[in-house]
Amino acid sequence: MNFLLRLSMLLAGVFLLQGVSSGAEAGQPSLESSGSSGSRIPLQEVGRIVTLHNTIREEVGVGPVRWSEKLAGYAQQWADHLVTSQCGMEHRPRSGKWREKYGENLFIGTARYYGTSDAVRAWAAEKTKYHGDALQSSHWAAAGHYTQIVWQDTTEIGCASGLCKDKLIVVCNYDPPGNFLGRKPY
Secondary structure, eight states: OHHHHHHHHHHHHHHHHHTTTTTTOOOOOOOOSSSSOOOSHHHHHHHHHHHHHHHHHTTHHHHHHHHHHHHHHHHHHHHHHHHHOOOOOOOOOSSSOOOOSEEEEEEEEEEETTTTHHHHHHHHHHGGOOOOOOOOOGGGGGHHHHHHHHOOTOOEEEEEEEEETTTTEEEEEEEEEOOOTTTTTO
């Protein structure tokens, strides 16, 4: 995408989101105030991502999340690392330079076919695999992306993306993190 097109998309996103409050009512995006997403995701797409998350959360009676530039920057660092290191999906390690600090959902798909909002929809589709039980090591992985989205303690999200050849990589981070074994998400 050329520079002028990117700039016009970013400006359009800024104008569309000017009226967004920092109160994060259900279904409405909430952003930190600097006017930047914190990652390479345009502000207009940030609004869609937050709205999708909050719609999914509202379906199960969980409060809304708001966008965090800090988490988006953290996600962008990992997306960039994945693009430059292996062009694939791998969660952050538990220790070392890249150690995980937050909950994390990953997605990879064909660029030009999938967008960042499609990642959230794919994670939400795991709802059919979650049956309301406390998470156990034997069954949490099939619905782990979904349960992270609806984790009741999570209040902030930040997402990022990277392009590698014909692949779109999406990373979303969640604070506080979820998916604790022995607990229900809501």
